[in-house]
Ligand SMILES: *Cc1c(COP(=O)(O)O)cnc(C)c1O
């Protein structure tokens with residue numbers, strides 16, 4: 001269907017393919033030098049077909065140059081919890097394993113935007129991977145390994161099989177969870193070989209699919225999701241609440257119904273993190289609570305993600321509910337973290 005067969009990785013390519021006009025590209029100034037640009041063929045077709053909700057996620061704008069004083073380069077405080085390169089161990093029973101710094105697309109709202117991209121994105125070396133595996137093997141309290149990055153499914157099927165097999169061989173690991181946008185934005189990568197590589201004998205494999213707008217689910221994306229599920233992989237959803245993308249009840253409702261219709265279990269709806277140059281995507285928490293309340297009223301219990309905020313400073317995810325959040329001033333909130341602490345946000 002697509003006549004494009006590669007990812008567009010700079011402003012000139014976006015203009016040449018008709019996704020942006022010259023004037024908007026010029027207005028971006030240095031944005032593309034600061035933050036990586038990539039739009040896959042699959043998403044380029046969706047944008048070309050007319051989807052403002054998808055275009056806003058991937059096409060750079062001058063808004064990204066607007067820094068806000070509260071924004072942080074490590075907005076969720078991962079660095080303090082990293083015992084060895086690539087591992088973040090903040091919760092007793094699970095670790096993040098950041099194996100690659102590249103992504104198939106570069107989202108304009110990314111909370112790791114200062115750490116992902118060609119050259120920036122750190123791909124672990126073989127000795128670093130071995131050290132991370134040693135850490136996992138030595139920590140018997142860890143039951144689940146969460147592969148992330150970047151996007152770990154940009155790796156070849158061979159590399160994924162290699163790492164999955166090694167992690168799967170650790171007796172106390174029950175669950176391998178991959179966080180990825182690949183099945184949706186670059187479904188051609190979901191080959192039979194890759195699907196096979198993801199399945200590890202005797203262990204459960206989950207993929208948390210990151211998608212924010214129902215238009216992302218092209219026929220090829222749907223087919224990739226169905227093939228993963230047919231091979232015994234459980235799919236979860238992960239979305240970010242974004243102004244101009246999905247901050248409307250009808251869109252959120254369609255997104256959740258799309259997930260559930262494909263057999264993807266709604267998992268998290270993230271409140272946007274304080275990443276640099278993302279103020280134009282931010283939705284007030286009060287609005288987020290309202291939208292989640294609308295979902296509860298309008299759609300099935302299967303369609304209810306947990307609305308969460310990653311508290312700045314490494315305090316982990318806190319579910320945002322009417323009970324846990326109090327607005328104490330214009331855009332200022334007091335949030336209970338469920339562990340007896342209150343935070344000002
Ligand atoms: C989000 C996150 C996890 C995974 O948390 P779940 O609630 O199990 O999805 C694990 N470790 C860190 C550091 C995280 O930020």
Ligand code: SF4
Pocket residue numbers: 102103104105106107109110111112113116149150151181210
């Ligand atoms: S795929 Fe994830 S890590 Fe990569 S740019 Fe998008 S949000 Fe950031």
